[in-house]
Amino acid sequence: MKSSRGILCSAVLLIALLAPQCFAEDWLYTVRKGDTIWGLSHKYLKDPLKFQEIQKYNNVKLDRQLPPGVTLKFPMEYLKFAPAEVSVSAINGEAYFVRRGVRATLNKAHKLVLGDILVTNKNSSVALLFADGSELLLGESSELIFDVQTKWGETGMVDSRVRLMQGSAEGRVEHLRGPGANFEVQTPSAVATVRGTEFRVRLDKEDDGIVFNEVNEGTVSVQLHENKESVKEGYGLITSAKLPLAKPKELLAEPKLVNPRSKYLGHPVTLTWQPIDEAKSYQVELFKDKALTTLVHKAQVSSHQVSLPEVNLGEYSLRLRAIDKDGLQGLNTIHHFTISPVPRSPQLKAFDEQYIAGQPLEFSWEESVSATQYRWQLAKDRQFRNIVTQQELKNNTHQLPEGLPAGTYYWRVAAGNIHGFGQYSTLKRFDVKRPKPPELSLSDKTITTEDTLTVDWQAVPLAEQYLWQVSSDETFSNIVSEGKSQTSHLVLEELPESELYIRVAAHGPYNQGRFSETKSVVVEPEGNGKTAFGIGSILLFILIL
Structure with missing residues (x-):
């Protein structure tokens, strides 16, 4: 006898868990043109023959003369109900579900039902669609148990209750209508009841007893033990199984993107x-x-x-x-x-950072997959507001045979195809400097008018010829002699008696008119009177003897 009673109690308890809750409220229906209680009873009631009770319950005398817009009341316990299914709308990465102890890899064809356990792996997520149109995105490394999934016939009411055991979930819940509609997320520390809102629930990775509840839109009721808090739009609540229920906290504002592109x-x-x-x-x-x-x-x-x-x-x-x-x-x-489907940014090849003005330059970069053309740009600033030149090319090289004037430059390349040009590459900087002026060296600092003076200097890169000048003053306003030389060597003859000043300038691309430092030489008369006096004195001495 005791055994029979135990089995009976267990059966009653199982039915109570599987069946929807009994509600004191009624389901309300707005009459449309052509509706009758007889027809509505066949559509929504478990026992259509209870139509007479529905007619009495609503004080309706003439069933076939129901005016549109009238609200009818249906006791919840009379309505049809059946297990509801949850569809899989998207899978990212890997996930599996457990049904009656059997594990299977999840795919989009599966329907999840009461008692199923859904698990996502790391870097994975699953998007779920509930019978009433509500959506839930289960995050990575998460576990979700489907406790109740009940659909109330064709009323549109769905009772969905899930348990988030680890990980995170976020939902967009449709506005719930009717006393039988419910969407509930239970966690180890609290229960979140949602009625038409956008929300997030996340368990702490280190302590699953700590839960983060955040509401983007609408309101979520959070219950911890016997206490409840209403978390409104723009607020969040942290719950802990070990602590009393706290007050909601305002969430940080949405970040504002700077110059976002479509x-x-x-x-x-x-x-x-x-x-x-x-x-x-x-x-x-x-x-x-x-x-x-x-x-x-x-x-x-x-x-x-x-x-x-x-x-x-x-x-x-x-x-x-x-x-x-x-x-x-x-x-x-x-x-x-x-x-957009345009090529990736090209990779620029090695390029020197220092060049001489007028020195030929060659720019090159790696070929980009699917590229049919390139756009090469040269600018004087990093922002490329001051563009010196720009070329659209078929090949992955570009040359400047005549070089560039002195200055600092930046260059970059974008690859393109029939859809347009992609992002520019990282830029490269280089400097172009003018060659140093010649450095002179003189064979002597003092010579006579009969001597020659040799002038040498270091060759200047890209110099085509050299202009030399000899002046009797440091300002070179009184030029004694000048000329041009194709080499870095010069021999000067028959220089006038004076202190003379000498300078040389290299002539080449972007390098005209830059003279060397001035060198000076003293030109004395032949013998300077010393040699003649010496010889005369010797002859006179011989005659006296």
Whole structure:
């Protein structure tokens, strides 16, 4: 007898767990043209023959004369109900589910039902679609148990209750109508009841007893033990199984992107936003769709800039939010954009940093896959506002045979095809300097009018010839002699008696009129009177003797 009673109690308990809760409220239906209680009872009731009770319950005398717009009440316990299924709308990475102890790899054809356990691997996510149109994105390294999945016939009411055992989940829940509609997420420390909103639930990686609840839109009711808190739009709440229920905290504002583009010309794609003072870091998520269900990249960065990984070309959505010191993630900024099918930025080949004015230059870079043309740019500034020259080329080299004037320059290259040009390469800087003026050396510092003076200097790069000048004054306003030389060697003869000044200038590209330092030489008369006097004195001495 005791055994029979135990089995009976167990059966009753099982039925109570599987069946929907009984509600004191009624399901309300607005009458449309042509509706009858008889027809509505066949459509919505478990027992259509209870139509007479529904008619009495609503004080309706003439069933076939129901005016449109009238509201009818249906007791919840009369309505049809059946197990509901959850569809898989997107899978990123790898996930599996466990049903009655059997593990299987998840694919989009599977339907998840009451009792199933869904698990995602690292760097993976699964987008779920519930029977009422609500959506849930299960994050990486997460585990979700489907506790209740009940559909109330064709009323549109769905009772969905899940348990998040680890990881994270975020949802967009349809506005729930009727007393039988429910969407509930239970965690180790609290229960979040949602009625038409956008929310996130995330378990702490180090302690799954700590749960982060964040609301982007609508309101979520969070219950911890016997206490409840209403978390409104723009607020978050951290719950802990070991601590009393705290008060909601305002979330950080959505980051504002700086000059966001709707179209990026190939890689790299870099996004920048205005920093938020209270932000400890930022959560960056890249999706392959506008619905934000296919997650392809996720990262946390401490700066207010991120360079996205090299993903396939096409349309993407970026979701960005700030994270405060307590770990609560703020409001979302969402940006939709396209990465156009243009070639990647070329890789520039090695290039010297120093050149001489007029020296021929050759620029080269690695060929880009799918590139049919290149755009080469040369500028005087890093921002390329002052462009010196620009060329569109078929080959991956470009030459400047005549070189450049002295100055600092920057160059870069973009690869293009029929879709346009992609991002420019990293720039390279180089300096062009004028050659040093000649450095003179004289064979003597003092000579006579009968002597020759040899002048030498170091050859100047790219010099075509040299202009030399001899002057009787340092300002070279009184030129004694001048000429041109094809070599760096000069012999001067028959110089006048004086202190003379000599200089040389190299003549070549971008190098005219730059004279060397001045050298001086003293030219004395032949013998300077000393030699004649000496000989005369000797002859006179001989005669006296």
